[in-house]
Amino acid sequence: MIGRLTGRIVEDGEGGVLVVDVGGVGYEVIAPLGTRGRLGADLAGIVTLFIHTHVREEALQLFGFASTEDREAFRVLIGISNVGPKLAIGVLSATNVNELAQAVSRGEVAKLTTIPGVGKKTAERLVLELKGKLSVSAASRLPDVGPVPTGGKAEMVVSALTRMGFRANEAERAVATLAQSPDFADTPLGELVRDALGMLSR
Numbered sequence: 138m139i140g141r142l143t144g145r146i147v148e149d150g151e152g153g154v155l156v157v158d159v160g161g162v163g164y165e166v167i168a169p170l171g172t173r174g175r176l177g178a179d180l181a182g183i184v185t186l187f188i189h190t191h192v193r194e195e196a197l198q199l200f201g202f203a204s205t206e207d208r209e210a211f212r213v214l215i216g217i218s219n220v221g222p223k224l225a226i227g228v229l230s231a232t233n234v235n236e237l238a239q240a241v242s243r244g245e246v247a248k249l250t251t252i253p254g255v256g257k258k259t260a261e262r263l264v265l266e267l268k269g270k271l272s273v274s275a276a277s278r279l280p281d282v283g284p285v286p287t288g289g290k291a292e293m294v295v296s297a298l299t300r301m302g303f304r305a306n307e308a309e310r311a312v313a314t315l316a317q318s319p320d321f322a323d324t325p326l327g328e329l330v331r332d333a334l335g336m337l338s339r
Contacts, residue, residue: 138190145182166201170230171304175203210234217266238271294329311336
């Protein structure tokens with residue numbers, strides 16, 4: 138089984154499909170949205186993806202994650218009745234492990250139903266079966282500092298980050314954090330994007 142791939146991403150397709158070139162061999166990997174932005178490539182563009190190899194009768198699929206915590210959450214999710222890899226990837230694309238763990242611990246069924254593909258019964262099952270199995274401190278390292286400020290510059294930074302593959306909620310928290318600075322309004326857009334990327338890649 139493949140547990141990790143280190144190489145260069147040469148294709149970034151729709152639905153979170155990445156092609157990772159490892160020694161001249163291209164591995165097709167399915168990843169949650171925002172994974173590429175969190176990988177932290179080195180100067181040569183080399184990244185490491187933590188892999189779950191999913192074997193079925195008719196296919197072998199590779200699912201890739203930016204951290205071992207994300208991969209473990211995926212494995213816990215697919216261990217739940219009626220939650221397959223596609224839905225698990227959808228859950229981790231819509232929310233990070235930390236937020237998912239918090240929603241589960243608080244029994245926030247309504248919040249979980251906002252995730253595409255998750256109905257009330259599935260949300261209730263997630264709350265029941267995930268409780269105690271996810272670490273609340275596992276993923277999000279950005280504090281919740283309140284709503285994103287309104288205005289063109291803040292919205293442009295959020296838009297730039299989401300186009301790069303970050304989840305909307307991650308981008309919004311980064312911009313909200315940056316907006317705490319009194320210099321936010323006067324800081325050039327490009328510098329704000331760089332600062333946000335620095336926060337998101339920690």
